[in-house]
Amino acid sequence: MTVEPRFDELIHAPTRLSIVSLLTATEWAEFKFVRDQIGLSDSALSKQLTTLEEAGYVEIRKSFVGKRPRTSVRLSPLGRNAFAAHVAALQEIVARSGLGLLPGTV
Amino acid sequence: MDAPRIGPIDAELALAEVRARREQVIDANLVPGWFWPSLGVLMLLFVGAVESGRPWLVATGSVAYALGLSALIISIVRHARIQVRNDLLGVRGGLAIAAFTLALVAAGIGLGFALEALGVPAPATIACVPVAAGLAFGGPVLMSHLRKLMLARPLAGSR
Numbered sequence: 001m002t003v004e005p006r007f008d009e010l011i012h013a014p015t016r017l018s019i020v021s022l023l024t025a026t027e028w029a030e031f032k033f034v035r036d037q038i039g040l041s042d043s044a045l046s047k048q049l050t051t052l053e054e055a056g057y058v059e060i061r062k063s064f065v066g067k068r069p070r071t072s073v074r075l076s077p078l079g080r081n082a083f084a085a086h087v088a089a090l091q092e093i094v095a096r097s098g099l100g101l102l103p104g105t106v
Numbered sequence: 107m108d109a110p111r112i113g114p115i116d117a118e119l120a121l122a123e124v125r126a127r128r129e130q131v132i133d134a135n136l137v138p139g140w141f142w143p144s145l146g147v148l149m150l151l152f153v154g155a156v157e158s159g160r161p162w163l164v165a166t167g168s169v170a171y172a173l174g175l176s177a178l179i180i181s182i183v184r185h186a187r188i189q190v191r192n193d194l195l196g197v198r199g200g201l202a203i204a205a206f207t208l209a210l211v212a213a214g215i216g217l218g219f220a221l222e223a224l225g226v227p228a229p230a231t232i233a234c235v236p237v238a239a240g241l242a243f244g245g246p247v248l249m250s251h252l253r254k255l256m257l258a259r260p261l262a263g264s265r
Contacts, residue, residue: 021123094118
């Protein structure tokens with residue numbers, strides 16, 4: 001599938017880039033997993049996820065396992081497309097510069 | 107494309123972050139090394155117990171196998187915490203898993219029947235030894251192969 005490069009300011013913010021990069025490799029991911037992997041507090045992660053949810057980039061699901069509440073999150077199709085376009089834009093920037101510091105970059 | 111708002115070094119660093127996070131997810135999801143020898147030992151004990159033909163040993167072995175397998179699966183599910191996207195594994199990953207499974211099953215059954223035909227005692231248990239060894243040594247190799255496959259997938263437009 002060809003992706004039209006499009007730099008996305010919302011995704012590119014460092015914390016959100018980490019969150020979206022993590023989510024793009026997963027199906028539903030538990031809130032706690034994302035929090036632990038990224039190293040954020042509950043409130044900081046909630047804030048970032050709310051921003052992404054308002055943009056339509058993530059879906060948040062609240063459920064119960066026994067009596068314990070469980071929050072899960074995943075990228076929406078819109079979020080996946082935006083992320084793919086953003087990565088393509090980053091790759092294009094690197095390709096145009098001829099930089100390619102790391103193998104498999106472009 | 108929109109005009110780039112960042113320089114190439116920042117773009118490269120962002121791509122490195124994307125790769126690192128994907129690697130983090132994959133590593134968190136792979137079956138841990140201890141699973142494979144544990145499964146091999148469980149299988150070997152189960153087959154040995156069944157082949158003994160002693161009712162108390164068959165019953166004990168079956169219960170121990172069921173409990174042991176359940177404990178292994180629960181440990182794996184707890185360890186994983188998330189599920190890697192299926193399209194990251196891809197057709198090649200699925201084929202690698204299928205080939206690994208089929209090779210072990212074919213080796214075990216083939217060797218078992220051959221030993222039985224030769225009149226060797228406890229043919230199924232003996233045939234299970236290389237299968238258990240295949241699990242113990244081949245499992246981590248399979249995981250390593252799957253990890254490489256998943257990390258080699260393109261970062262964008264991989265759907």
